[in-house]
Amino acid sequence: MQEALNLVEAPPRAIAETPDRAALRNRVRSVLAAHLTPERLRYFDEAEEYDLELFRALGESGLIQLDGELHGSGPSHAAQSIVLEELGAGPTSIGVSLVVQFMGLELLHTHGSAEQRERFLAPLRSGDARVSFGLSEPGGGTDIARVMSTTAVRLSDGSFSINGAKKWIGGAMDCDFFILLARTAPLTDSAVDGITTFLIPRSSPGIHTEEIDTMGIRGLAQCDVTFENVRVPPEFVLGDEGRGFRQVLGTLNGERLNGAAVALGIARGALDTAVAWARNRQAFGRAVGSFQALQHDLVDAAVKVESARLLLQRAADASDAAGTADGTLSAMAKLAASAAATGATDTGMRVMAGWGMARALPMQRFFRDARLYTFAPLTDEMTRNYLGEKMLGLERSY
Template sequence: MDFSLTEEQLAFRDVVRRWVDAEAPKDWMRQLEADEENYPVALWDKLAEQGFFGIGIPEEYGGLGGDVVTQMIFAREFARTAGGLLWVWGLTSFGGAKTIASVGSKEQKQRFLTKMAAGELRVSLSMTEPDGGTDVLGAMKTHAEKVDGGWKLNGAKMWTTAARVADRLLVLARTDRTVEKKHQGLTMFFVDAKSPGITASLLPKLGMRAMGSCEVHYEDVFVPDEDVLGEPGKAWYAMLPTLNNERIMVGAQCLGAIDGVLEDAVAYMLQRKAFGGIIGRFQVLQHYVADIATWQKTTELLLYYVAQLQSEGKPCGVDANMLKMVATENAVKAADLGIQIMGGMGYSAETDMQRYWRDHRILRMTPISNEMVRNSIAESLGLPRSY
């Protein structure tokens, strides 16, 4: 399989790379990420002005078109400087838009995708239960009951990123408690974030601080029928096709972070002097850089492979899980070695190496823990289910 990018894809990559260097440099990303109280609206506006929210959205809805490979290219280039702030773009373009495109009605696509493509609608994903973590199904207590003209939604969600500034909340809730299996009887709601009964509280955290992850409570929130995505009770089946895209997105983010780590590590080793010369001459540090470069290449090859399978409509569930596991672990290892190379400056908030580590450590646990990924891979080889 040829993983080479086409001329058109290379041209797009170069455009994005120049824009990132000019409009989203690392020093600005570092400043934005440090402000936990304020969502980076200025970054959102820059992305919207350039039209990047339209990547992957069909042209008939005002988007730029492009498949998952195109989105992967953008995510990698942007994450090189943005790190976890990639999700300023990703929550709406890769989370909300992918879901609407997959299960939304024609009317919903026209109503929502056009605004997403224009950068006029901000989406937040509200899936995780307070007692559940990755056990979304087993812990599902958020529920909705049918009422005249819509539904009444009650419950709570954790780690709903950017909820305080969202226009719409993508909420998974149980609508049928009489089902035989936990994945049945679930419904997806695209909730107006300004609806009465919704409260969002900020959750301070280690990384991606400016994204503003929240605990969200829903108390008798009315959701009209027109804001139900897909068939009521069948949300889990509708979500499954989007899971591979999510893992590809994580892989692209992690590869972008490794790019940034390697870039900073080499630059530092060429200018930092100790014991009579640049530290780049030290064999052990050269070994560290060689390890990072190798992790970069293995992640890149697996990412391109899985993205190509997905774009061609071929099965890639196990491969996407492998990508998620490998990419997240390589990104964290790379950032950790980057800190070691830079010493005290790598630990300093004045540089980006510590931010790469903080932003990507969470991805070993989410959207699914790497332990559960390993279980799934083992199950695909014929071993019994462990959870």
């Protein structure tokens, strides 16, 4: 087994990019090299625990705040993409968690008051706090605004009482605070109005969590969360009351872009693992990578990875130039990266054959984790619907 473990170790792939971006990528790789081993990665996946020490190290190295400023704008999309790709290629669960942290950064940078930035944003930027994002509910998926049943009722003292349930909330067991959406006004024809965003400390009375057993991203707990008469002071309303869902919509393109970055990292990690295996594994007196059929599959996977990378870079650059994430390019990047991740992990499993299923090796983890981005943060099918309308100008299909 140890011989097989050694076969899949390969140096990180060199990527052509500007000196500043290459320096950032090398910073991320240095932090990961100082903290990670294959055994550590396997431990947190098998134990289904979050690697809080690594998260803290990323914060201490400035890899969460990046080029953002506390009382200015948040980090650039290009910088976020580099960090998330590197995490996706190794500690994928940490990468998935940082997608949520970066979303929290953007919401607080854009809508947070000075006091909220000091209390919630500052520790989030430094890695001293973690946020969970409370949007999804048991009764609603894509159409969440219309079916949202979590409510926030204003009390006589001006505070809010929140009741309801959220589902698939990453890291809710041990986060420091929630960014939570709840309905504060009755549903109207405009389903997205009347929903407010709240900042809620995890220690608030009335919050109950239960972990959901999942097959992938096992280093980040997915949770059911219930809120029973949770009191929230008015100063913890984020942005404008009744416009919380519209505020969140402004961050979703960035979330798709960041999801694409993690998926690209998974694809690259799986491809590098498969190529190293094919180069070293012997059969019929030669390396299995010399067989034409396997070469073709690996080349096809590599083309998908590099195509997704170019589209992601284009989307990130366009988003940074515009000052907001480009919806069409972000959606395209998410689709391309999702396809690259599922394709590369499927190829890797077939190249490694039975060894791909060995839990001591990383391919089976890449294979499981890649499936997340076929439906998160939006299903590939709904992403195609969006592109049909926005990119091709076709009649809306939903």
